[in-house]
Amino acid sequence: MHIKHWLNSIKQNSGVTAVKLNPVDNDTLFRYFNEFANSSKIPAYYWNLGYECFQKINIDERKNIKLTSHIEIDRAAEANYTLKFLLRSDRLTKGIYIIDDLCNFEELKPEVVREREALIANLNRKYAIAGSSVYIVLLGEYLQFSTRLAASIPTFNIPLLNRVEVETLAKTYFAKEESTKKIDWNKLVTALQGLPSGEIELILQKHSNTDADVLVDKILEHKISRWRGIGLEFFAEPDVKNAGGNDLLQKYLYEVIVKLNESGAKQYNLRSPKGMLLMGPPGTGKSLIAKLAAKALGYPLLGLSWGNVLGADNPDRALAQILEVADCLNNCVILADDFDKGFTGWSEGGASRRLSQRLLTWMQEHTSNALMIATVNRIQLLPSEIKRRFDDGGIWFVDLPHRGAIRDIFLIHLAKYFPSQFADGGDPWSERDWYRLLRGYQGSTPVEIANAVTRCATEFYCNLSDEERREANVIPTVTIENLLAQLSQFKKASIRDAEDLQAIRNKAYYARPASSEDKSEYAVVKQELFEYQGHHLEAG
Numbered sequence: 001m002h003i004k005h006w007l008n009s010i011k012q013n014s015g016v017t018a019v020k021l022n023p024v025d026n027d028t029l030f031r032y033f034n035e036f037a038n039s040s041k042i043p044a045y046y047w048n049l050g051y052e053c054f055q056k057i058n059i060d061e062r063k064n065i066k067l068t069s070h071i072e073i074d075r076a077a078e079a080n081y082t083l084k085f086l087l088r089s090d091r092l093t094k095g096i097y098i099i100d101d102l103c104n105f106e107e108l109k110p111e112v113v114r115e116r117e118a119l120i121a122n123l124n125r126k127y128a129i130a131g132s133s134v135y136i137v138l139l140g141e142y143l144q145f146s147t148r149l150a151a152s153i154p155t156f157n158i159p160l161l162n163r164v165e166v167e168t169l170a171k172t173y174f175a176k177e178e179s180t181k182k183i184d185w186n187k188l189v190t191a192l193q194g195l196p197s198g199e200i201e202l203i204l205q206k207h208s209n210t211d212a213d214v215l216v217d218k219i220l221e222h223k224i225s226r227w228r229g230i231g232l233e234f235f236a237e238p239d240v241k242n243a244g245g246n247d248l249l250q251k252y253l254y255e256v257i258v259k260l261n262e263s264g265a266k267q268y269n270l271r272s273p274k275g276m277l278l279m280g281p282p283g284t285g286k287s288l289i290a291k292l293a294a295k296a297l298g299y300p301l302l303g304l305s306w307g308n309v310l311g312a313d314n315p316d317r318a319l320a321q322i323l324e325v326a327d328c329l330n331n332c333v334i335l336a337d338d339f340d341k342g343f344t345g346w347s348e349g350g351a352s353r354r355l356s357q358r359l360l361t362w363m364q365e366h367t368s369n370a371l372m373i374a375t376v377n378r379i380q381l382l383p384s385e386i387k388r389r390f391d392d393g394g395i396w397f398v399d400l401p402h403r404g405a406i407r408d409i410f411l412i413h414l415a416k417y418f419p420s421q422f423a424d425g426g427d428p429w430s431e432r433d434w435y436r437l438l439r440g441y442q443g444s445t446p447v448e449i450a451n452a453v454t455r456c457a458t459e460f461y462c463n464l465s466d467e468e469r470r471e472a473n474v475i476p477t478v479t480i481e482n483l484l485a486q487l488s489q490f491k492k493a494s495i496r497d498a499e500d501l502q503a504i505r506n507k508a509y510y511a512r513p514a515s516s517e518d519k520s521e522y523a524v525v526k527q528e529l530f531e532y533q534g535h536h537l538e539a540g
Contacts, residue, residue, distance in 0.1 A: 234302060330368045
């Protein structure tokens with residue numbers, strides 16, 4: 001529940017409540033409880049492991065917060081001494097007692113955990129009396145009470161701010177009219193969204209006099225660094241306009257996903273799919289498709305590393321923070337790359353299964369426009385419960401490109417590095433030239449094709465003289481022979497990993513094809529068994 005519902009909850013009784021919040025939001029919490037304490041004419045106190053006394057919260061007219069030592073604790077050399085002090089004290093004055101650092105049970109000995117839970121339960125029973133006016137509030141960055149406590153202790157949180165709240169808060173730091181006019185509020189709010197309110201305040205206090213464009217860059221730099229700490233990556237826009245090939249999948253993205261994210265779809269009680277699963281060999285452009293989907297929707301693309309989540313100090317908290325960010329942003333795409341690698345221990349239970357169940361629940365129940373796109377190499381590693389969550393957006397098989405798609409992929413990257421030859425749809429090569437090239441690169445992945453073009457551009461530049469490189473005015477060019485020569489520099493994945501590739505293709509019946517049949521003039525000619533039929537471009 002939102003912290004704003006705390007007052008209605010404690011009107012029934014006092015007792016113990018809990019609040020989940022980011023530590024940077026402590027001041028926001030202090031101001032909230034101080035307002036209630038003043039209206040009820042009772043004091044508010046705070047304690048964490050760094051204090052020997054309960055600190056009284058004092059807030060002046062300028063909303064500056066000052067903590068002063070007030071109630072000395074009988075600090076014995078035993079665990080849970082603060083809770084014991086509160087339980088044993090018969091002269092505890094009326095007030096709000098905010099207690100930090102006691103909701104992390106992970107690193108405690110079992111006997112200490114059992115004692116702490118018993119003390120919390122006993123405190124709740126002692127002060128859950130209407131009119132006692134003793135309110136005990138437990139704080140934690142992540143609350144994970146056992147069933148013994150979860151049912152009896154109401155929990156609240158300070159959620160991340162929505163766009164309107166972020167803009168309202170930001171405008172309080174730009175009072176000067178001339179500075180406000182220079183700010184692109186859409187960019188600023190987008191940059192700030194996904195950060196806790198306390199963190200937003202600290203950033204704006206520090207950079208309120210910074211140039212508007214520089215401020216947005218600094219915020220994004222800070223946010224990207226922070227998100228990496230919880231297992232999220234922030235991806236930049238793709239450097240190509242389309243993926244080449246995979247026409248059926250791209251048509252679905254542009255003609256279904258994008259349209260269902262329009263506001264008009266809600267008038268027909270329609271909503272966009274919550275998830276899509278892309279299966280296929282490595283290097284076939286699955287991640288690029290997710291980037292292009294985010295660009296088409298105009299949404300930020302967040303990368304969820306399942307391995308990083310499982311390897312975090314507190315995996316449950318890391319996943320909870322990621323899902324909170326996704327819900328707060330509302331309009332976003334989450335890319336879970338190599339999703340299958342996180343489920344090797346599913347059958348054995350443990351953290352992998354527990355976190356997966358949490359993710360499954362979120363995918364089923366969340367109401368935001370967050371679209372999750374997961375990529376897998378071996379779909380058989382995914383439990384059936386996971387696969388079912390992607391039924392709405394579909395499971396798609398992204399295979400190695402056929403000859404027509406290979407040509408499209410070449411043209412995309414050739415136009416990037418050799419614009420004088422290939423820009424604006426230019427094509428200096430004959431059908432026979434293309435046939436030689438496509439036959440040579442058949443069985444290559446899009447990544448291998450892109451790398452071949454990049455190496456040709458690199459070789460062209462490196463072969464220039466020192467003066468030519470300084471001037472940088474020589475027009476780059478490439479030939480069919482340059483590209484065919486690159487085939488000797490690598491071993492195609494279709495040859496190197498033939499058995500793995502076939503194992504992946506054997507599971508293609510799970511999915512819808514991402515590409516339609518090759519209908520180009522370079523398509524491989526169908527033939528009967530033991531009958532050879534050459535391509536018309538082979539002659540001469």
